[in-house]
Amino acid sequence: MKFGGTSVGDEKCIANVVNIVKESRDAGNEIAVVVSAMTRVTDQLIATAEEVINCKQKPALDAFITSIRSRHMKVLEAVAPDYVDEIGEYLESRLNKLSNILLAVHNLRELTPRSRDYIISFGERLSAPIISAALRQAGVPSCYMSGCDAGILTNGVHNGATALPESYARIQARVGALLTEQVPVVMGYMGCAADGAVTTLGRSGSDYSGAIVGAGIDADEILIWTDVDGVMTTDPRLIPEARVINSISFLEMMEMSYFGAKVIHPRALVPAMQKNIPVRVKNTFNPSHPGTVVIREPHADKRIVKAISLIQNSCLIKVSGAVMAGKPGVAGEIFTTLAEAGVNVMLISQGSSEMTISMIITEEQLDAALSALAEVKQKGFIREFDFDRNVAVVSVVGAGMAGTYGTLGRIFHGLGVAGINVMMISQGSEVNVSFVVKQADGIRAVRAIHEEYHLEEEEEA
Numbered sequence: 001m002k003f004g005g006t007s008v009g010d011e012k013c014i015a016n017v018v019n020i021v022k023e024s025r026d027a028g029n030e031i032a033v034v035v036s037a038m039t040r041v042t043d044q045l046i047a048t049a050e051e052v053i054n055c056k057q058k059p060a061l062d063a064f065i066t067s068i069r070s071r072h073m074k075v076l077e078a079v080a081p082d083y084v085d086e087i088g089e090y091l092e093s094r095l096n097k098l099s100n101i102l103l104a105v106h107n108l109r110e111l112t113p114r115s116r117d118y119i120i121s122f123g124e125r126l127s128a129p130i131i132s133a134a135l136r137q138a139g140v141p142s143c144y145m146s147g148c149d150a151g152i153l154t155n156g157v158h159n160g161a162t163a164l165p166e167s168y169a170r171i172q173a174r175v176g177a178l179l180t181e182q183v184p185v186v187m188g189y190m191g192c193a194a195d196g197a198v199t200t201l202g203r204s205g206s207d208y209s210g211a212i213v214g215a216g217i218d219a220d221e222i223l224i225w226t227d228v229d230g231v232m233t234t235d236p237r238l239i240p241e242a243r244v245i246n247s248i249s250f251l252e253m254m255e256m257s258y259f260g261a262k263v264i265h266p267r268a269l270v271p272a273m274q275k276n277i278p279v280r281v282k283n284t285f286n287p288s289h290p291g292t293v294v295i296r297e298p299h300a301d302k303r304i305v306k307a308i309s310l311i312q313n314s315c316l317i318k319v320s321g322a323v324m325a326g327k328p329g330v331a332g333e334i335f336t337t338l339a340e341a342g343v344n345v346m347l348i349s350q351g352s353s354e355m356t357i358s359m360i361i362t363e364e365q366l367d368a369a370l371s372a373l374a375e376v377k378q379k380g381f382i383r384e385f386d387f388d389r390n391v392a393v394v395s396v397v398g399a400g401m402a403g404t405y406g407t408l409g410r411i412f413h414g415l416g417v418a419g420i421n422v423m424m425i426s427q428g429s430e431v432n433v434s435f436v437v438k439q440a441d442g443i444r445a446v447r448a449i450h451e452e453y454h455l456e457e458e459e460e461a
C-alpha cells in the first residue's frame with residue numbers, strides 16, 4: 001500500500017491510513033506500506049535548498065527547521081502519544097542532520113545533485129517514523145526503514161533514478177521477510193546507488209517506490225491510496241463531471257500518466273507490468289469505493305475513448321530550413337544534441353515536405369533546448385527555429401480507438417465546433433492520440449472531447 005502526500009498530510013489523514021492498514025491486516029492480509037512526505041514538505045525542501053546557495057547572509061534556517069519540527073511533532077503527538085519520546089528523538093536527529101547539510105550548502109555555495117537529492121529525501125525520512133508509530137499505537141506491530149534499507153538499489157541517476165532488477169531479491173529479503181510479524185513502513189521517493197549515494201526517483205516518485213516494493217515482495221496487489229476515488233476520465237480539478245474508470249489496461253494508464261494524469265506516476269507501472277501485478281487506485285478518504293484497477297487485460301468496454309489528459313505550460317518548438325530537405329541525419333543531429341543537453345522531448349511531428357519538425361518540451365527545459373538547437377544551426381543542419389511557450393498538450397486515450405473508423409474525425413470535428421485551433425498532432429501509439437493547442441484553449445479542448453464521447457456517463461456493466 002502506497003500512501004501519497006495528501007494521504008499523510010495531517011493527523012486526521014494519518015488516522016484514516018491507520019484504519020485502512022489495520023482493517024486489511026485484521027482481515028488476514030500481509031502488508032508493506034510505502035509513504036510520501038507530508039503534502040508540500042518536498043516543495044519546501046527544494047525551495048530551501050535552492051535559497052541557501054543564493055542568500056548572502058546566514059540563511060534563516062532556524063525558522064525553517066522550527067516550522068518543519070512543529071508540524072511533524074504536532075502530528076506525532078496526536079497520532080502516537082505513547083511514542084512521542086522515542087520518535088521525537090529520532091526526528092530531532094534527522095532535523096539536526098538536515099540543518100547541518102543546509103548550512104554546509106550555504107557555506108560552500110554549492111548544491112551538487114548528490115547533496116540536493118539527500119536534502120529532498122528528508123520529507124519521507126520524517127513522515128515514515130510517525131506513520132509507523134501511529135500503527136503501533138493502534139496495536140499493529142510496525143517498523144520503519146529508508147528506501148535504501150528496504151533494498152532499493154538504483155542506477156545512480158540523481159533526481160530521477162531507476163531501480164535495478166537486483167532490488168527485487170533484496171526487497172524480498174529485507175521487507176518480505178518481516179511481513180508475517182509486522183507492517184514495515186518504507187520511506188518512498190528514494191533508493192541508493194551502488195556507492196551508497198541517496199538517489200531520489202523524480203517528483204511524485206513514491207508511486208514508483210510503492211510499485212518496486214510491491215514487485216519485490218511479489219504482492220497480490222499494489223494499492224495506490226490517494227485523494228480521489230480512482231483514475232478518472234480526466235483530472236477532476238479541471239472538469240468536475242469527470243467519472244471514475246472501473247478498469248484500465250497498463251498501456252492505457254501509461255499513456256494517461258505520461259501525458260499528465262498525476263494520479264499514478266508513469267514509471268510506477270513498469271514493475272507492476274513486469275510482474276503482472278494489478279495496481280488498484282483508491283481513495284484514503286472514501287475507502288469503501290472500489291476504485292480503479294489497472295491490469296493487463298481490462299474488462300471489455302465498448303468505449304472508444306476512455307480518458308483525456310492535459311499537460312499545461314508546455315513549449316512548442318518548430319525547426320525549419322531548406323537544408324533539411326532530403327538530407328539524411330538531420331533529425332538524428334537535432335535529437336542527439338537535445339538528448340545530450342538533457343532535454344526530454346514529449347511529442348514529435350515532421351512535415352511531409354521534410355521542411356519542418358515540431359516538438360513539445362516542458363517550459364523548464366526551454367533554455368537548454370534553445371542552446372542545443374543553436375548548436376545544430378551553427379553546424380548548418382537547420383536554417384531556423386522558433387518557439388511558442390504558451391501551449392498545452394491534450395492526450396486522448398482508449399484501446400478502442402485502434403481500428404475504429406472516424407475517431408480522429410470525431411475528435412477534431414468536436415474541436416472545430418468549439419472553435420479550437422489545433423497546432424500539432426501526433427499519434428504515438430494505437431491507444432493514444434495527442435495534439436497541441438494554445439494554453440488558453442487546453443481545458444476547453446478537454447471538455448469538448450469529454451462531452452463528445454459522453455465520458456461523464458457510467459460504463460455499461
Ligand SMILES: Nc1ncnc2c1ncn2[C@@H]1O[C@H](COP(=O)(O)OP(=O)(O)O)[C@@H](O)[C@H]1O
Nearest residue numbers: 004005006226230231232234235237261262263
Ligand atoms: N485522470 C485523473 N484521475 C484522477 N486524478 C487525476 C487525474 N488527472 C489528474 N489527477 C489528479 O491527481 C491527484 C492525485 O495525485 P497526487 O496529488 O500526486 O496525490 P498523492 O499525494 O496521493 O500522490 C488528484 O487529486 C487529481 O486532481
Ligand SMILES: N[C@@H](CC(=O)OP(=O)(O)O)C(=O)O
Nearest residue numbers: 004005036042203204205206
Ligand atoms: N514527496 C515526493 C514524492 C511523492 O511521490 O510525493 P506524492 O506521493 O505526494 O506525489 C514529491 O513530492 O515529489
